[in-house]
Amino acid sequence: MTSITITPLYAALLTFLFVTLSVRIIRLRRIQKIAIGDAGNKQMLRAMRVHSNFAEYVPLSLVMIFMVEAQGAPALLVHGLGLCLLAGRLSHAYGVSQTHEKFQFRIAGMSLTFAALMVAALHLLFTFTAKLVA
Secondary structure, three states: OOOOOOHHHHHHHHHHHHHHHHHHHHHHHHHHOOOOOOOOOHHHHHHHHHHHHHHHHHHHHHHHHHHHHHOOOOHHHHHHHHHHHHHHHHHHHHHHHOOOOOHHHHHHHHHHHHHHHHHHHHHHHHHHHHHHHO
């Protein structure tokens, strides 16, 4: 029986979110007639920052999760990291997208994203160190 790799599931789900955020910007550009940049439009700036923040954090996070999985981590840990990242990105996108920003969602989103990154990093360091001393 072959084992299933978990990280691609979260990569696919996060890709759907990334494309959704991208389409949102395209639609807003058409409506607001903004070809480049934000043209001083606060709604466009928020949409662009949500998209950019996603693009800044998700690639490294997925690489870290994949490395945790490749090191033989339990499936529950890999799913936990993936769900944490997905929930974090959804929460952040929702919070920052609001004209009257919902800071609790932004804070929760970044906290969940940082938690996924830090837990993955710690797991990788401990796994590496354990293999060195073994």
